[in-house]
Amino acid sequence: MPVGEFRNDKARDRFFTAYEEAAGRLWPSSSADSDVVTSFGTTRVHRLGAGDETPFVLLPGSGGPALMWHAYVGRLAASRPVIAIDPVGEPGPSVQTRAIDSGDEWSRWLDEVFAALGVGRAHLVGTSYGGWVALRHALRSPQSVASLTLVDPGGFGTVSRKFIAWMIACGLAGFTPRPIRHALAGRLRNVALRDDDAMRLVKATFGFRRRHILPPPLTDDELGRVTAPALVLLGGHSQLFDAAEVAARVTARMPHAVAEIVPEAGHDLVLWHPGEMAEQIVTFAADARTSA
Incomplete structure (x- = not known):
């Protein structure tokens, strides 16, 4: 399989003209950025916050x-260190040199990033x-996962043609004039289309x-082997699955998981009320600290 490029x-x-402009406006200047060499390519990481809490x-x-x-x-960095990762094979400053063909290989990539950063455990x-x-890593390397917060995650069903069509429609909508794009945001249930800055x-x-x-998709047996405390947040109108x-x-199936449905959201859930969701993530990680 070829690599992303x-x-x-x-x-x-x-891309980088837009990326650097957006990062200058939106990303904290206190971020310490570095590149980590893995067997799958060079991975850009952004570190924020201080202290020795599990990040x-x-x-x-x-x-x-x-x-x-x-x-x-x-908000996350005010409670414990934060490491934000640009995955290889995605648009961004990381550079992929080797294909990733399975969930286990994604976990190996993440293991290599953790090792380079000296991270033993993390709240993913x-x-x-x-x-x-994150789910695949919790399966393969459970000792390194203090908790999981999953926001309308993949892995709970086959990616359907309907979902792919929705993604394509959202992409095309992004190129329409602003008034049309804003109107389509509601019809397509994608609040990103209203974010002119992004x-x-x-x-x-x-x-x-x-x-x-x-x-x-993960099997029932695999879900049963995800033993980390898990907060699974689902969009009530998710285009990916039936919430x-x-x-x-x-x-x-998941022995230490809590599932919550946000009724008004779709697969764009991560963009809904991020301040409130960040608080929820902080509280969940704090409650899971006995296993961290």
Whole structure:
């Protein structure tokens, strides 16, 4: 399988112009950024906060750099250190050199990042594809996961044609004039389309060829082996799955999991009330500290 890459130099330049502008406005200047060499490529990490508490490690969704967590990191870093990761094979400053063909390989990549940073355990926070990666890591390397917070995560069903069509429709909507884009945000249930500040960067990500595998669903047996305390937040109108069915399955199969449905949200849940969700994540990690 080939690796993710920008389509050409012009696409790369367009992306990083938008990325650097957005990072300058939205990302804390206190962030300590560095590159970690792994067997899958060079991974950019952003460290915030201080102290020796077990850190949060943030994994973005498909097509999104770590910058997508900008509305969360200030509150999270006030409680414990934060490490926001730009995954290899996604648009951003990380550079993929080797394909990742399975959930176990994603976990090995994350193990290598942890080892380079001297992180023994972490509170993993992931959304969408990043949520699936967090689940796979909790399965393969349970000793390194103090808790999981999963925001409308992948891994709870096969990615359907309907979901892919929704993603394509949202992408096309991003290129429409502002009034039309804002109107389509409600129709498509994607609040990102109303975020004028973010849309320039979002549009620039379409110059990147993303070549990761689709996330295979976890079996009931696998879910039963995820022993870390887990907070699973689901959009009531998620385009990825039936939220009520997933909540029931999480409650029945994952031994230390709590599932909550946000009725008004879709798969865009991570963008809904980020201040309130950050507080919820902080509280959950604090309650799980006895296992950290």
